[in-house]
Amino acid sequence: MTDELTPTARTILGFLASHPRSGYEIREAAKRAVSFFWGVSDGQLYPQLKLLAARNLIEAVEQSGTGPRARQVWRLTPAGHAAFLAWLREPSAPLQTRDENLVKILFAAQLDRAEALRLIEERRASFQWFHRHLEAVVPGAGWTAEERAAALPTPDFIRDYGLGFARSAIDWCDQVEAELQRSAP
Amino acid sequence: MTDELTPTARTILGFLASHPRSGYEIREAAKRAVSFFWGVSDGQLYPQLKLLAARNLIEAVEQSGTGPRARQVWRLTPAGHAAFLAWLREPSAPLQTRDENLVKILFAAQLDRAEALRLIEERRASFQWFHRHLEAVVPGAGWTAEERAAALPTPDFIRDYGLGFARSAIDWCDQVEAELQRSAP
DNA sequence: CTGAACATGTAAAAGGTTACATGATTTT
DNA sequence: AAAATCATGTAACCTTTTACATGTTCAG
Structure with missing residues (x-):
């Protein structure tokens, strides 16, 4: 149980910080806002959501979904919000590009x-x-x-x-x- | 046996294209020339050299090394030089940063x-x-x-x-x- | 003689992308 | 009725990073 979150997990916390969203909404928001210097792929997004939930940093919001595969909306827990703020306050990793x-x-x-x-x-x-x-x-x-x-x-x-x-x-x-x-x- | 070389392998070809070098020299040259937008780590460098040799794209130069652990100098084979040129002529991958x-x-x-x-x-x-x-x-x-x-x-x-x-x-x-x-x- | 720089490597883990799989809903 | 979009997920693979391991040579 490494205590560190992955960069993708931290980004997810960021997108949930302003208001609850579903995985799909996070994906779309990331595409709009940061796609050029930050990619979020499905293969990471959904597993990381589960991982964050297992750590009690996010929790499922009661879903008004229709079908059997309704969208799941997530929100930050108080611990998640604390983790988000702690991340923003942490010293930043040095810039590293690969081109x-x-x-x-x-x-x-x-x-x-x-x-x-x-x-x-x-x-x-x-x-x-x-x-x-x-x-x-x-x-x-x-x-x-x-x-x-x-x-x-x-x-x-x-x-x-x-x-x-x-x-x-x-x-x-x-x-x-x-x-x-x-x-x- | 994927036919594609990794980005690191292609970079190695580039550094060997002008003249033969040892792994260590490639590492130092990369540090000087491209460290800010291209990292080459030991864990990649030496295995990739062996892989390139196994593919006949590079070959060992007779070494005048002194000790049992002498430095190994590599040079491009004709096939390696062709691969290098082909790479330069290939369309470039789109820019992708992660910051x-x-x-x-x-x-x-x-x-x-x-x-x-x-x-x-x-x-x-x-x-x-x-x-x-x-x-x-x-x-x-x-x-x-x-x-x-x-x-x-x-x-x-x-x-x-x-x-x-x-x-x-x-x-x-x-x-x-x-x-x-x-x-x- | 001690530490820095030279020099090469291995193993494990982390992280990310791609491709695949599934199915509902909405638009054309 | 077909196609696009919504929506979630899994598995495999690829690449890179990190940490470890080893030993030499040269300068102070």
Whole structure:
């Protein structure tokens, strides 16, 4: 019985902190809010819900479900709420990304210029797609009543973070491309 | 026998592409060049080297080692070089990051303003540390002769990418902080 | 002579993704 | 009537991390 929760379990606590939700709702909310820097897959979500329930951090809400497979809504217990706050107050783990595409760029010197350029174009296209996708997210849309009523528009913060990242990455592509074209005229 | 190589195995091919190295040298090179967005741990490195050798993608170079535990230097076989090039030419996997810290920010609306501010300060400190660390990396230092002789300074590209990211993240912290302070004067 | 850096490895566990399986309800 | 979406779950697999284990060589 490791005392530590997994990152996914902590995220689940976060989504339940504002109000009760079903597994499916957590999944959808995660997709909307954090899909680009945080994935929650079914294979983790439902087992972790059971695990959190076994630990008394969440509990099932009486369900008004219709069929035999009705959706199960969960809410935080007082212990769960305490665990959630403790998590937010804990020192954060250092940032760690894994981007194989950058590794490719590192080795691009071994391609000829045309192929190296193609690699950068591909990167740019990917970042531009990301940027467009985030721009299409209307701030405030799709939030629950609680989220909209909150003093801080934190989902917008996350969106801004993504937009800033995408912009800086696209600029970087431009610079690298310019240098590639300068290197062998 | 899955035909696919793991990301770590592909990275190893990349480091061997310019010239032969030992496992230890790959580890050190990876630490220098990509540690912030790509980790290579011992527990992966050495087994993957054996696996690549078993697949005939790399081969042991005659070692002039002294002791019973001499370092083993590896080089790409022709098949390994082909696999390396094929990888560079493959379409890239979409970017996927996992940053639990951003998840915390998403839920920061449930803290009072002082605690939310603390969360942002912590983020900023982390990004600033990252930025300082990259600034301290002297472009071109620690490279091998081949790397320095290459037409493209790709390790510098990676450094620039990191610096751009850090700058945009720090700016974002400033903006969020300003908004937090405006929200409840 | 002691500690740091060199150098290679193994075992276990943790965590996540993918694919599969099932069935209800709603929309077209 | 078919297709999409809602909704929950399991099993297998893959990859990575962590901790452990071992021994050498060089510098202070």
